Amino acid sequence: MNVSLSLYLHFPYCWSKCHYCAFNSVRYDKPQSLRFLSALKMEIARYGGRPEVRGRRLISLYMGGGTPSIFTADQVLEVLDCGRRHFHFADDIEITMEANPGTVDREKLTALRKGGINRLSIGVQSFQDDELAWLGRAHNSRVARKAYGRAREAGFENVNLDFMYSLPDQRLEDWNRTLDEAIGLGPEHLSAYALTIEEGTRFGADYDHGLLMLPDEERQIRFDEWTRAKLAGAGYLRYEVSNYARPVYACRHNLGYWSQQEYLGLGPGAHSYVGGRRFSKMEDIDAYIRDIEKGGEAIEESESIGPDLAFREALIFGLRKTEGICFDEIRNRYPRTDSGRLQQTFEQWSLDELIVLNPPRVRLSSKGLCLWDRIAEEITAVF
Numbered sequence: 518m519n520v521s522l523s524l525y526l527h528f529p530y531c532w533s534k535c536h537y538c539a540f541n542s543v544r545y546d547k548p549q550s551l552r553f554l555s556a557l558k559m560e561i562a563r564y565g566g567r568p569e570v571r572g573r574r575l576i577s578l579y580m581g582g583g584t585p586s587i588f589t590a591d592q593v594l595e596v597l598d599c600g601r602r603h604f605h606f607a608d609d610i611e612i613t614m615e616a617n618p619g620t621v622d623r624e625k626l627t628a629l630r631k632g633g634i635n636r637l638s639i640g641v642q643s644f645q646d647d648e649l650a651w652l653g654r655a656h657n658s659r660v661a662r663k664a665y666g667r668a669r670e671a672g673f674e675n676v677n678l679d680f681m682y683s684l685p686d687q688r689l690e691d692w693n694r695t696l697d698e699a700i701g702l703g704p705e706h707l708s709a710y711a712l713t714i715e716e717g718t719r720f721g722a723d724y725d726h727g728l729l730m731l732p733d734e735e736r737q738i739r740f741d742e743w744t745r746a747k748l749a750g751a752g753y754l755r756y757e758v759s760n761y762a763r764p765v766y767a768c769r770h771n772l773g774y775w776s777q778q779e780y781l782g783l784g785p786g787a788h789s790y791v792g793g794r795r796f797s798k799m800e801d802i803d804a805y806i807r808d809i810e811k812g813g814e815a816i817e818e819s820e821s822i823g824p825d826l827a828f829r830e831a832l833i834f835g836l837r838k839t840e841g842i843c844f845d846e847i848r849n850r851y852p853r854t855d856s857g858r859l860q861q862t863f864e865q866w867s868l869d870e871l872i873v874l875n876p877p878r879v880r881l882s883s884k885g886l887c888l889w890d891r892i893a894e895e896i897t898a899v900f
């Protein structure tokens with residue numbers, strides 16, 4: 518088997534919990550974190566020898582969280598070296614690490630860069646201090662600027678900055694100030710996520726009690742369109758709902774998710790799609806560690822991806838990419854598809870100005886990209 522593969526490693530610790538965060542992350546706990554690191558390395562070694570993985574070329578490795586950069590450079594690099602020993606890294610592998618401002622200094626970043634991490638994704642979220650405080654972030658804008666500068670000094674030539682926008686009281690000029698500053702710094706990649714309210718978060722509780730309102734659809738579309746135009750003018754092409762990059766800097770790892778490429782996810786709560794099966798790891802960190810320590814796989818849920826689900830996912834995730842999908846390719850790959858129904862759905866969306874039909878390709882319009890969640894729900898309901 519010589520099919521490529523991506524690897525995701527989940528580091529589930531942060532200094533504090535952001536108000537909007539529904540990721541699997543808890544407050545940093547040193548004794549537990551040491552057991553977690555050992556378990557993660559055991560898990561990597563175990564999976565590296567499995568038949569569905571052995572011999573496959575690893576084209577991307579993504580360390581996410583949580584906050585992987587909460588760990589020392591030595592700890593992170595031990596995990597990476599473990600990966601190198603047990604997986605077959607492609608020569609041009611993309612190795613990304615997420616980092617939060619306030620957890621990195623020049624020394625740590627230099628060691629990480631020298632150790633082989635070639636892409637850094639910094640969770641800036643905003644350059645406005647009042648917005649950062651409102652989001653519950655652990656840093657301010659000065660610390661974020663410093664982290665970016667240190668990353669460049671350490672030799673990172675592929676840096677992503679993450680932002681959140683479309684906040685309830687945010688004015689377009691506030692967001693524009695953050696965008697101006699981001700563009701001025703000149704990262705290779707920018708992610709811009711419209712705020713969503715997730716259950717189980719502080720914002721989720723506020724929303725349920727009527728203390729928080731999200732901007733209406735029209736305003737979201739205005740912010741979205743502004744972002745796209747502004748970043749396009751600065752040389753960043755939107756290649757996915759929330760992602761913009763200078764040419765050749767699109768994130769290989771994330772593109773794999775949206776293109777139905779296989780990936781293995783290790784660590785608490787990580788998700789995998791390997792060998793036509795999707796499975797997730799136990800979210801509870803203690804349960805995950807105990808299971809791995811006793812030789813288990815810490816699987817929480819597992820399902821086979823049949824042709825109907827594979828077809829739905831090809832549509833849902835394929836349409837996240839601004840290049841869209843090829844109608845003919847979808848029909849060939851999923852011959853059981855009800856083409857008439859699909860055609861009808863596309864025609865309706867075209868009338869609603871959600872998609873652009875350019876046979877054989879179909880892509881979401883600006884409005885459609887902004888309303889992707891609604892489109893995904895409709896695909897699930899119809900097909």
Ligand code: SF4
Nearest residue numbers: 531534535538582583
């Ligand atoms: S830093 Fe990221 S993972 Fe951690 S709590 Fe905040 S949003 Fe969640």
